[in-house]
Amino acid sequence: DAMVIQNPRYQVTQFGKPVTLSCSQTLNHNVMYWYQQKSSQAPKLLFHYYDKDFNNEADTPDNFQSRRPNTSFCFLDIRSPGLGDAAMYLCATSEGQEQETQYFGPGTRLLVL
């Protein structure tokens, strides 16, 4: 089945130690998104790629970066994780950018010690 895959499902890192979260998709969608969801809160969009075009949300901290080396893969890099970055990170894809359904992966839960 076509899907959005996130690895790992759980990630533990240390305060200040860089960490990378991975997302891949078999849907061949043009757009990939990263959301941050803190406990009992709504998902919040960090940034998205339309093909290779990167679009950062205005309030996304500089500590968060992303890479999309090809259509299938997208990475979220947290350069210096703080305790406040502990959250569920959700990857999503959509075929285009016009009111299209976003398909979500299962998420990676990040714990910062």
Place this chain on the structure above:
Amino acid sequence: AQSVTQLGSHVSVSEGALVLLRCNYSSSVPPYLFWYVQYPNQGLQLLLKYTSAATLVKGINGFEAEFKKSETSFHLTKPSAHMSDAAEYFCAVSPTGGGNKLTFGTGTQLKVEL
């Protein structure tokens, strides 16, 4: 800026009872609206979406929602709750006229009791 408000962070119903989850939107023009469901430790799954076609939208798992412009609402309903419906439900809005960025409400946790 567009936003959605979900009234009631927790809703509890008996199995077999009507489910009603409320969502109101704020937008200068009718936006596109979505309902997503999230089961524990999982990603979000689309239940249904409104994109300016029929105002009554039917989704998966027996859910439906009605877009009411006069009330700026998009409430989610299901006639008869099932234990498997227990989850968190998010209403989301996407702007018309381009772009696909979702702004989510704060979510409603649905509990289904025997």
